[in-house]
Amino acid sequence: MSPTTAVLAPTSTTEAVFPDEQAQKDAALLKEALLSRSEGSESDFVIVQRSTGKSVEVPIEVERLLGDIAAILERGQGAAVSSVARELTTTEAANLLGVSRPTLVKLLDAGKLHFRQVGRHRRVFLDSVLAYRQDEVERQRQSYAQLRERADSLGI
Template structure:
C-alpha cells in the first residue's frame, strides 16, 4: 500500500445517503455486540471474516462519507512528504518546513527530501489541539469572570 491513498472524489448525494444508513446500522450492530471480535459477512457468494477493528474503521469511514467528506487512508507507520504532512495539518508547506527546521516536528531525510512519520505528525497535531483547547478554556473562564456574557 502506498503511504497515502488519495480519494478519487467527494461522495455524491446518493452515496452519502447510503453511507449514512450503513454507518448507523453498523454502529447499532457494534453497540449490540460489544464482545464480538469479528464479523462474518457474505458477499456475492463469498464468506468473509473481518476483525472488529476493520468494522470500526469502516463505520468511521462511512460516517465521514455520510457528511459528504472524501476520506484518505494512511498507515500509522507511513512516512509522508512535506506536502502530504502540510495538507494533513492544513498549513502551508513552507510553514511545515519551518517546523521541521526548528526541531518542533521530527523528520528524516531521504537524499535531499524530508519525510515525516505519520505517528509523529499525529502526536504533534494532538499536542497543538490540546494547547488550543486549553487557551480557549482559559479565555472562556476569563470572559465569565469578567461577566462578558459568554
C-alpha cells in the first residue's frame, strides 16, 4: 500500500487560522486522505511531502491531530494549536471544566480528581480532568435520555 501524501507550506504562526473557501476545500481533501489512509493502513506513519520536496514520516498521533484540525477547517471554523501541560493549576483545571475554583477544590477534596501537592499548591493531572469531563458529559447524556423517555411516557 502506498502512503498518503500531502503538501504543506511552512508556517510560523501560532495564531488562530480561519479558512477561506479554498482552504475549506483543501482541508476536506486532507481529511479524506487521512481517513482513507487510516482505514486500511498497516503502518504507524503517514508520509508528508513538503513543498521543498523533502518527505517526512508523521506519527499516527500527529496524523490524528491533523485530521481533527482538517475537520474543523472544513466546517469553516477557526483553529489554533497550543501546548498542553500534563499538570494544571487549580485555576486552569477549573476553567477546563467550566466550574469555579472553589467547586474544583471540592472535587479534589472529594477524591473525584487526582492531584499532587507542591508545597501548599495543588497540581491537577490533565488526564484526570479530561476523564472526569468525559464522564460528566456521558452522565448528562444519560440524564437527558431519561428525561426524554419520561416526557414521552407522559405525552409531553
